Amino acid sequence: MPTNPLAAQRVAVIGGGPAGLMAAEVLTQGGVQVDVYDAMPSLGRKFLMAGKGGMNITHSENFADFLGRYGARRAQLQPILQAFDPDALRAWIHALGIETFVGSSGRVFPRDMKAAPLLRAWLHRLRASGVRLHVRQRWLGWDEQSALRFQTPQGEQCVQADAAVLALGGGSWSRLGSDGAWVPLLAARGVSVAPLQAANCGFDVAWSAHFSARFAGQPLKSVVLSFTDRNGVVQHKPGECMITAHGVEGSAIYAWSAMLRDAIAASGSALLHLDLLPGKSLQQVIAEISRPRGSRSQSSHLQSRLGLKGVKAGLLRELVPAQDYAQPTRLGAAIKALPLRLLAPRPLEEAISSAGGVTFEALDARLMLRDLPGVFCAGEMLDWEAPTGGYLLTACFASGRAAGNGALHWLQAKQVECPP
Numbered sequence: 001m002p003t004n005p006l007a008a009q010r011v012a013v014i015g016g017g018p019a020g021l022m023a024a025e026v027l028t029q030g031g032v033q034v035d036v037y038d039a040m041p042s043l044g045r046k047f048l049m050a051g052k053g054g055m056n057i058t059h060s061e062n063f064a065d066f067l068g069r070y071g072a073r074r075a076q077l078q079p080i081l082q083a084f085d086p087d088a089l090r091a092w093i094h095a096l097g098i099e100t101f102v103g104s105s106g107r108v109f110p111r112d113m114k115a116a117p118l119l120r121a122w123l124h125r126l127r128a129s130g131v132r133l134h135v136r137q138r139w140l141g142w143d144e145q146s147a148l149r150f151q152t153p154q155g156e157q158c159v160q161a162d163a164a165v166l167a168l169g170g171g172s173w174s175r176l177g178s179d180g181a182w183v184p185l186l187a188a189r190g191v192s193v194a195p196l197q198a199a200n201c202g203f204d205v206a207w208s209a210h211f212s213a214r215f216a217g218q219p220l221k222s223v224v225l226s227f228t229d230r231n232g233v234v235q236h237k238p239g240e241c242m243i244t245a246h247g248v249e250g251s252a253i254y255a256w257s258a259m260l261r262d263a264i265a266a267s268g269s270a271l272l273h274l275d276l277l278p279g280k281s282l283q284q285v286i287a288e289i290s291r292p293r294g295s296r297s298q299s300s301h302l303q304s305r306l307g308l309k310g311v312k313a314g315l316l317r318e319l320v321p322a323q324d325y326a327q328p329t330r331l332g333a334a335i336k337a338l339p340l341r342l343l344a345p346r347p348l349e350e351a352i353s354s355a356g357g358v359t360f361e362a363l364d365a366r367l368m369l370r371d372l373p374g375v376f377c378a379g380e381m382l383d384w385e386a387p388t389g390g391y392l393l394t395a396c397f398a399s400g401r402a403a404g405n406g407a408l409h410w411l412q413a414k415q416v417e418c419p420p
């Protein structure tokens, strides 16, 4: 029987999240020896956390729209996502014995909405195919002989590998393992890394102590957000957000977090407008407020005429100057376009994901670092961002696959150049 020429090659995959495990799978299928190292006591902790509130693993919209969600990195991610698109990802999940379904928003979920059964089945399959999984192994960089250095419970150990795939994640929720500590290790080797920043994050608003204490944790439902982007185009987004002690968060805000974060970086703040009554025109709103209110307070008048109460009424009291609150035309205008100034993104630690990371300019088409031949990168540690909706995990899986294939092709080419 012909032996696989790569069978003696050993590849270290560092980071056991979705990107690293996918790289490990491709590599073991290619016949190389694969060792996965992770700093944490168990693998895939952020993946499991993503499954907590209902795991949204990919999206069913058409591929052009899907690609558009990756914004400025669309072109770089296109070949990677084309090679492992949302349909291929679903087929891969089905092959693990996990059914998926498309929700009403087009989002794709595992049948039971959980990550744990998928991860369990996947780790079982990886182990059965010969992948060796090592936990509590914190990668510390390279020694003078270019061996990989690990901090382990037995002290520091060095590992020689023929190639390495780094899939170390971004910098949010560091207690789940991805803490961004890799950034200075790569930067010291001359790798260009864009600073990690919060993505899919909440924003600070200067709430009064009274408003924050009263309304933090309350959802703001059925509003339309508006924002004028840097090209002067007014964007509208119907949705829901949440008032927090520090500001606002939630799906509608996350979807715009890149644009809002960049606006704050450019001009110190970002001004959103909220339509609190999207079902009514400005004229209707003003006409209702202008009706005689007798001895009723303005807030009971708003509740009885327009159904404005709770957090929406609280927002008006918080943000509308007293002289405007008493004046129907100005109050009506505020109800239809309430200015909300966002002052700063919430810290990276709290964000769902990170922007920034290893730049695509530092990588070749195989996702190999140009300055460190044989070292490949994948997943959230690359410099791309996307909204929630399954786009994050899809690109992590797809780039893990691309890096694994890239490493295989590089090892094959090396064998042709220098046969053993």
Ligand SMILES: Cc1cc2nc3c(=O)[nH]c(=O)nc-3n(C[C@H](O)[C@H](O)[C@H](O)COP(=O)(O)OP(=O)(O)OC[C@H]3O[C@@H](n4cnc5c(N)ncnc54)[C@H](O)[C@@H]3O)c2cc1C
Pocket: 014, 015, 016, 017, 018, 019, 020, 037, 038, 039, 040, 043, 044, 045, 046, 047, 049, 050, 051, 054, 055, 056, 057, 058, 137, 138, 139, 140, 167, 168, 169, 170, 172, 173, 176, 177, 178, 179, 180, 181, 182, 351, 352, 353, 378, 379, 380, 381, 388, 389, 390, 391, 392, 393, 394, 396
């Ligand atoms: C609360 C929450 C909910 C989410 N929900 C969704 C969702 O529904 N849909 C979606 O698409 N995405 C979601 N995400 C995002 C998604 O989970 C991540 O984008 C994805 O897990 C990133 O995969 P990764 O493999 O690149 O990195 P990670 O999953 O972060 O894995 C990186 C691994 O590298 C290890 N590591 C890091 N540094 C070292 C080191 N020096 N040495 C050794 N090991 C190291 C870490 O321990 C970790 O196991 C969510 C994220 C959060 C926080």
